[in-house]
Amino acid sequence: MAQIVAATAVAHTAFMIRAKDKAPKEMADNVFSAFEEMGRRLKEQNVDTIIVVSSDHVKTFFDDNMPSICVGIGDKGIGWGEAGVPAYEVPMDQSLAKHLVNYGLNNDFDLSYSYEMKLDHGFIVPLHYLLPQMDIPIVPIFVNAASMPLSPMTRMYRFGEMISQAVNEWDSDKRVALIATGGLSHWVAVPRMGDVAEEFDRLFLEKLIQHQDQEIIHQWGNEKILAEGGNGALELRAWMAVAGAVSKNNREVLCYEPMHEWSTGIAIVDLMRGES
Secondary structure (H helix, E strand, O other), X not given: OOEEEEEEEEOOOOHHHHOHHHOOHHHHHHHHHHHHHHHHHHHHOOOXXXXXXXXXXXXXXXXXXXXXXXXXXXXXXXXXXXXXXXXXXXXXXXXXXXXXXXXXXXXXXXXEEEOOOOEOHHHHHHHHHXXXXXXXXXXXXXXXXXXXXXXXXXXXXXXXXXXXXXXXXXXXOOEEEEEEEOOOOOOOOOOOOOOOOHHHHHHHHHHHHOOOXXXXXXXXXXXXXXXXXXXXXXXXXXXXXXXXXXXXXXXXEEEEEEEHHHOEEEEEEEOOOOOO
């Protein structure tokens, strides 16, 4: 049977690519070194396929038909190439993607799916740094983090548990990695754009590392996150989905930097530190 062998949660922003030199060098070096280390750990685990859970920035999905969760099940993922981010083409794992959709349908998750789900910078930026060769197939999973109403954090966590169950019951010998991407604190297209809520970020990371998942998903609801961490921090629902998938494993913060020059609190977390 397949198994999950690695999991990480990382922030994303197009500024990491198009404005990388505008950030203080020491802080930027910490971020890029952490990405490099996490990429090394993925390679160390001989990963065959990667599930990437991210949001979208009104490029692929709109309010005329906004899914809560959508799984890309095509044979390749094509980046939008927006916001100064390269328009990569990424191979996709159709077998795993279709298995996830079918497993969800049989386990109380009526998942949307798309054969032509293009990928914006929320997916591409972390792959740019973790998988620069784009040589491992992915399963992109979109979770709505921008257009109200949003599903509760408890639902995202349960979805992550379902992903774990689905992988464990997949009739394959593949080694699977999980990437959650989004957040941390940031405000998008509002007057506070450019702010970073460092206290919010550090408290979230502390609770995550201490496995206080139940407190996060029950007490850090959408309203609290929006008020204290900004509308961009609603992307942390992707983090909690992957946390739900690997809830018992060791966790390590590889870096945290309050990057005002990138308008985002940046963190890279290994959610399966020391696992094999």
